[in-house]
Amino acid sequence: MKYKDYYQILGVERDADTDAIKKAYRKLAHKYHPDVSKDPAGEEKFKEIADAYQTLKDPEKRAAYDQLGRHKPGQDFQPPPDWAKQFGDTQFSFDDVDLADLFAGLAGGRRQAGQGGGFKMPGQDYEITAHITLDDACRGTTVELNLTVPEYDQHGRLHRVERSFKARIPKGATDGQRLRLRGKGGKGVGGGADGDLYLNIALHPHALYRVSGHDLYLDLPLTPWEAALGAVVEVPTLNGPVHLKVPPGTHAGQKLRLARRGLPKPTSGEGDLYAIVQIVVPTVLSERERALFKELADGSTFNPRGHFEREMKNGTPAS
Amino acid sequence: MELRQADVVWLDAHCECSFAELVQLSGLSEAELRELVDYGALAPKNPQEAEWVFSGDILVTVRAAVRLRDDLELDTQTLALALTLINRIHNLEAKISDLQAQLPHRLR
Structure with missing residues (x-):
């Protein structure tokens, strides 16, 4: 069994009183x-803090913990010979157990003994993020999830076990959407109902599409002449390319809607695909292009900044 | 949609969650749930009727709030405040994500 220094984790002295322990725990x-912090390591860190607090806040557990002696964090150790007799049960193996599970088990074991044996406990609910692609969201997919979960054995003792399970995500998913899979969480004990699995869907970023609900956004680069004269351009969609009519006089930033070309919704219908116009000019001009642009510049009366002058004339107060 | 019966449910605005289901699935007591509605932290879809129904997407928020209550030892009034703020954060994050999706790639 690996030693964890619960006092060090909470940043308190070994003789700290319960109030100081509570205060340190709350601060951390x-x-x-994990429901407050955006730190990806927050969940693991919080679990450590919570384990430390669960043990140190309870005078009985704290006494049992103190009697394990002091070791270096992470160091393999065995409790003193009479420890198990005093606090746990003598059948307990200390080799494959996590320190936190051992202390959670102490209370569980005693409660069970008090009730005279068999007990019924619902399985735990799990919440986990499933990363899927846009294609998976369109067609539905099966994901394989790996999770380290606390589970009770037949004696009511907690063990942390690696569980791997498959979950079917029906079509209709989008980023940030939640799915509840009934009975796919932890196994119930003694006839208790199995827990549920809550999936948080996270879509992998796509090279072309950006997702908003079930709508998709796509940048549509156009040449100045396509935007001015209008054009029919090919646009990629999730179900293959389609032709999009760009009306004459289209300006940058304009959203052209392709109805029902977005992500499928769970029950019925689809979101829309929006092509956002970007007007792009060649960075290097050929002689011919330069001459044509020059001709256009000389011959055009178009002034895109006419409103600057008008607004200033209308007496926008100078600051 | 009957949340308790279905094996797979999307927790979105289309799915409905009864008072009893919310109690069962969130870990709140009936009294706590009524108190949260009284504080305005949770709004049933049909506040005038005897049998309250909630939008299914609040289940995730309520479960987060219950975890905070248990882990940080919050009272119901503080839980109500946490719930209101979590909701506001979720709404703002959804708006930011919508707006980001509309920004051209080069500007992001």
Whole structure:
């Protein structure tokens, strides 16, 4: 069993009173709670803090912890010979157990004994993020998820076990959407109902499309002459290329809607695909292009900044 | 949609969650849930009726708030405040993500 220094984790002295322990825990919990913190390492850190607090806040567990002696964090150790007799049960193996599970198990074991044996407990709910592609969202997919979860064995003792399971995500997913899979969480004990699995769907970024709900956004680069004269251009969609009519006089930033070419929705219908116009000029001009642009510049009366002058004349107050 | 019966449910605005389901799935007591509605932190879709129904997407938010309550030892009033703020953050994040999707790639 690997030693964890719960006092060091909470940043308190070994003789700290319960109030100081509670205060230290709350301060750290505010910082690292996975529902508050955006720190990707926050969840692991919070678990460590919570484990430390669960043990040190309970005078009985704290006494049991103190009697394990002091070791270096991460160091393999065995509890003193009479420790198991005093606090746990003597059948317990200390080799494959996590320190936190051992202490959670202490209370569980005693509660179970008090009730005279068999107990019923619902399985735990799991929440996990499933990363899928846009194609997966369109067609539905099966994901394989790996999770380290605490599970009770038949004696009611907690063990942390690696679980790998498959979950079917029906079509209709989009980024940030949640899915509840009934009974796919932790196994219930003694006839208790199985827990649920809550999936948070995260879409991998796509090279072309950006996602908003079930709508997709695509940048549509156009030449100045396509934008001015109008054109029919080929646009990629999730179900293959389609032809899009660009009306004459299209300007940059304009959104051209391709109805029902977005992501499929869970029950029925699809989102839309929006092509956002960008007007792009060649960075290097051929002689011929330069001559044509020059001719256009000389011959055109178009002034895109006419409103600057008008607004200033209308007496926009100078600051 | 009956949340308890279906094996796979999208938790979105189309899915409905009854009062009893929300109690069962969130870990809140009936009294706590009523208190959160009284504080305005949770709004049933049909506040005038006896049998309240909630939008299914609030289940995730309520579960996050319950975790905060348990882990940080919050009272119901603080839980209500946390819930209101979590909701506001979710809404703002959704708006930011919508706006980001509309920004041309080069400007992002």
